[in-house]
Amino acid sequence: MAEDPRIDVHITDSRPINEALARSAGIRKLSGRHIVLYTDLPSDPSVDILPQVFDQAVPQWADYFSLPPEKITQSGWQVTAFLMAGKEHFQSTGLLPEDLPQFLHGYQRGNEIWIYEQPSEYYRRHLVLHEGTHAFMRQFLGSAGPPWYREGVAEFLGTHRWSDHQLTLGYLPQHRDEVPYWGRIKIARHLVQERQARMLDSIMSQPADSFLQIEAYGWSWAAVTFLDQHPQYQERFRQLAGKVTDPHFTNLAKGQFDKDWEQVSEEWQLFMVNLEYGYDLRREAVTYVESKPWSTAEAELTIQADRGWQSTGLILEAGKEFDVSATGRYVVANAPAPWWCEPNGVTLRYHQGKPLGMLLYAIQPTSNAKGLTALARPGELGIQKRITPKQSGTLFLRINDSPAELADNAGTLSVRVSRVTSSND
Numbered sequence: 001m002a003e004d005p006r007i008d009v010h011i012t013d014s015r016p017i018n019e020a021l022a023r024s025a026g027i028r029k030l031s032g033r034h035i036v037l038y039t040d041l042p043s044d045p046s047v048d049i050l051p052q053v054f055d056q057a058v059p060q061w062a063d064y065f066s067l068p069p070e071k072i073t074q075s076g077w078q079v080t081a082f083l084m085a086g087k088e089h090f091q092s093t094g095l096l097p098e099d100l101p102q103f104l105h106g107y108q109r110g111n112e113i114w115i116y117e118q119p120s121e122y123y124r125r126h127l128v129l130h131e132g133t134h135a136f137m138r139q140f141l142g143s144a145g146p147p148w149y150r151e152g153v154a155e156f157l158g159t160h161r162w163s164d165h166q167l168t169l170g171y172l173p174q175h176r177d178e179v180p181y182w183g184r185i186k187i188a189r190h191l192v193q194e195r196q197a198r199m200l201d202s203i204m205s206q207p208a209d210s211f212l213q214i215e216a217y218g219w220s221w222a223a224v225t226f227l228d229q230h231p232q233y234q235e236r237f238r239q240l241a242g243k244v245t246d247p248h249f250t251n252l253a254k255g256q257f258d259k260d261w262e263q264v265s266e267e268w269q270l271f272m273v274n275l276e277y278g279y280d281l282r283r284e285a286v287t288y289v290e291s292k293p294w295s296t297a298e299a300e301l302t303i304q305a306d307r308g309w310q311s312t313g314l315i316l317e318a319g320k321e322f323d324v325s326a327t328g329r330y331v332v333a334n335a336p337a338p339w340w341c342e343p344n345g346v347t348l349r350y351h352q353g354k355p356l357g358m359l360l361y362a363i364q365p366t367s368n369a370k371g372l373t374a375l376a377r378p379g380e381l382g383i384q385k386r387i388t389p390k391q392s393g394t395l396f397l398r399i400n401d402s403p404a405e406l407a408d409n410a411g412t413l414s415v416r417v418s419r420v421t422s423s424n425d
Contacts, residue, residue, distance in 0.1 A: 012036070012080035013110045017095065025089045034058050035132075038095060039083035046121040047083070049165075050128055054079070056167040057129055057157075061136045064157065064170070065241050071140070078111065079135050081128065085117040104212065108134040120180040122162075129169065130158035137244065145244040147208045147216075149253070152224030155184065155217055159225075172225065174278040174404075187218035188275055197272050199265060204250050226271050229281040233257065233264065263288060266364075266373045270309075273376045278404030284308040286375070291315050291366070291394040298418045301397070305330040305341075306409035309362070309375050309396045314417055316363055318392045321420035324361065325384040330411025332357035332401060341399075343413055344382045351400050358382055358400045359413060363393040386420070 019029065022038060030037040032051025041047045062072050082095050090096035096114060100107060106115040106127040113131035118124040133154040137144040144150035159182070161168040173179045176186075191197060203223045210216040227237040236256040243252050257264045267286055271279070287310040294314065301312050303326075316322050326343035333339040333356070339346060345355025354360070360378040375396060379387075397415060 012112055015112075017080075018093070021093050022095065025093050027089055027093065027095070034077060035079045035081055037081045037083060038090075040085050040089045041083060041117060046124070050081075050083070050125065052165070053125055053162065053167055054081075054128060054132055057132060057169060058136070060167070060169045061133065061157065062140075064238075065137070065141060066238075067140055075139075077136075077139055079113060079132060080111060081113045081115065081131075083115050083117065083124070083128075087116070090114075102212065104214065106131045108132075108138075111135055111139065118181060122179050123181040125160065125162060126158045126179075126182060129160055130154045133157045141241060141244050143244040145240075145249050146204075147211060148204045148206050148220050148223065149240070149244070149249065151211055151217055152220030155221035156224045156228060159184070159221065170228070172229065172277075172279065172281075176277055183214075184218045184221045185275055185277060187215055188222050188272065191215065191218075192272050192275075197269075200268050201254065204253065222272070222275070223268075226268060226281065230267070231282050231285055232260075266375065269373045270375055273372075274403050276402065276404050280403055280406050283406040284403040286396075287311055289313040294419065297421070298416065301415040301417065303359070303397050303399070303413045303415055305332065305357075305399050305411045305413065306406050307398070308403065308406070309398045312395045312397060312415075312417065314395045315366060315392060316387065316389045316395050318389050320388065321422075322387045322389075323384070323418045323420055324381055324387060324395075324415065326359050326381065326413050326415045327383075328411065328413040330357070330399070330409065330413060332399065332409055333405070334408040334410075338410075342383070343399075345400060351402055354380060354400045356400060359415075360398055360400050361385075361387070362396045363387075363389050363391070364396060365391045365393040367391075 027038050027040050030039070030048060030051050032055045035051050035054040037050055039047060058072060059069055062069055082090055084090050084096070087096055100109070100114065105118065106113065108131040113135060115127045115131060118127060134144050134150065157169045159171055159173065161171040198219055200223055203219045206216055206220070227233050240253055240256065243249055246252060283306055286308055289311045291311070291313050299314055303310055329340050329342055331338045332341040332346065341357035343359040345358030347355050349356040359381045361381040362374045362378045364374045374393070395417065401409065
């Protein structure tokens with residue numbers, strides 16, 4: 001992106017910028033349709049392309065928030081950004097106002113954003129998009145909502161893919177090498193391992209000052225990504241954008257999921273416990289069906305190999321014995337050729353200590369059990385197993401595979417569940 005002709009004064013939010021003074025301090029100006037960028041970084045393709053990146057983001061923001069493109073075009077909206085390698089250059093020229101609050105990496109006020117230089121090209125772009133999301137929301141929605149939503153949406157839409165000069169927002173990274181120094185998945189994994197995982201209602205209660213710590217951004221990104229990308233929750237979640245000016249926004253957000261909050265909370269636990277790059281929320285979504293008392297002594301079921309947990313709808317009574325058997329051949333990987341598998345799994349590869357493709361089971365208690373969901377603590381089932389539940393609950397089944405690697409699976413398993421009768425029955 002070429003630098004602008006040397007205009008002496010630029011007005012941003014009624015604040016004049018002395019461009020001659022900025023140039024004398026080694027600060028150059030780059031312009032796009034929706035952004036004017038001042039930076040003391042030397043010319044480099046990864047820096048000079050930033051206005052183009054920003055301009056590609058604008059129609060994607062409009063689409064995400066269901067705004068007509070002509071509204072953005074007719075507004076003539078433009079952001080002024082300051083990308084700082086040495087903040088003293090910006091302080092001496094008045095481009096970094098003294099009244100700005102303390103911030104970690106970036107800050108937005110009105111249609112101005114300030115960003116410290118970052119150790120990777122990716123994270124530099126991420127911050128430009130993150131702060132740009134804030135500015136866009138305030139300009140066209142009237143607010144960005146409470147801290148958890150404001151920062152979570154900015155993190156979600158700031159997480160991107162930039163390939164062949166094409167931008168994709170709201171991208172769930174497939175590998176950590178795509179997003180150097182981003183670290184949100186690493187943060188969440190670490191906190192889960194340290195038994196510091198947070199439930200959704202706790203994340204939604206985070207105060208503004210908690211975002212002086214990077215962990216708050218990790219949690220908010222995870223919460224928004226989960227609700228936005230989950231096939232059962234996305235539509236309800238995106239409706240919230242139209243309510244960001246409501247002072248009771250968080251209560252409204254929780255109200256969107258009142259009818260199935262127990263299921264939302266359970267799936268959130270699974271997301272946190274199993275979070276990894278490439279997590280496939282669409283395929284990993286739990287399949288729930290209404291649980292009913294047995295009407296026969298035996299039931300036959302079909303389990304999909306390319307899906308996460310699937311409810312059988314069968315309630316297994318505590319202390320009773322049940323025989324479960326499975327048959328079928330299905331694909332659990334497809335490179336360099338299809339990996340055919342049967343319910344005992346393939347021992348050439350393991351996932352979470354169990355053979356890849358093995359049939360797993362869990363019994364979710366019918367009563368409101370507290371603590372970690374049983375679906376996060378599965379048992380091995382394989383070809384055949386006799387089960388004696390300690391608590392009455394619904395039987396769930398799935399094959400053992402990474403939530404990031406379900407897309408290359410194919411086929412089904414046939415499962416038979418039989419009640420073992422005794423003289424006391």
